[in-house]
Amino acid sequence: MPQPAHPAAINGLTLAQAEIIANAALAKGREVGLMPLAVTVLDAGGHLKSAKREDGASLMRPAIADGKAFGALAMGFGGREFARRATAAPAFLNALSDLCGGRAVPVPGGVLVRDAAHNLLGAVGVSGDISAQDEVCCIAGIEAAGLIPDTGDPA
Template identity: 35%
Template structure:
């Protein structure tokens, strides 16, 4: 598989929304980007605030931009607050997100196809990883970790 189609992105979003409801979490905000960080699809459930859209999209973008899940970005920056402040200023639109919920989407060979970001649910990372794996792809959540 060379890329994530709109249909596949929407399947990932649907799986994330269904998983969030199954676990009785808050309404989900879900985004899928390609390997260049460009938005393919976004979906939200009723009751999700506007800012959650930006968070989900930027979680997906951050995972692709840094090559790891967003939780790993945050963990790797512990004690480097000065770097984080500088990096956030250098990232266009201040898009860097360092909290869990952004995962890389990879094929079975470890090739990165894009990223998925989930916001507003109690386990953003778990829901994102579940959704990616539900469509037969690999969710890369951190440094050497898969969902």
């Protein structure tokens, strides 16, 4: 019988939490009638915990969802703040893009995941509809797991 991971080996989100987040994010998209979505959940170290692509989601949706989550995690703030900073400092965004191989996507729809003590556990990215709607799905997924979404907007 497999042994559970040692607590020190868990880098933020557990697989069970990531699956709850991904499933609830997709369910929210269906509930509100969005285009087919892709969702990516990363742990605090930037490692993939869960990725799902709905039937009909276009080719690049999983990569965009990953880029939204990665960008938020890499910068340490949610996609809304990342988008504001990208607009204000395009030269910095160009440098960041070079440094991370173009992986960071600076738009809403990348949301940090925090626990009740505000510890960073990971990030979620959703892509498939307009960014604001993608973000709604991230928030729904994170809250379904009993965790705190951090979009980059002040509380």
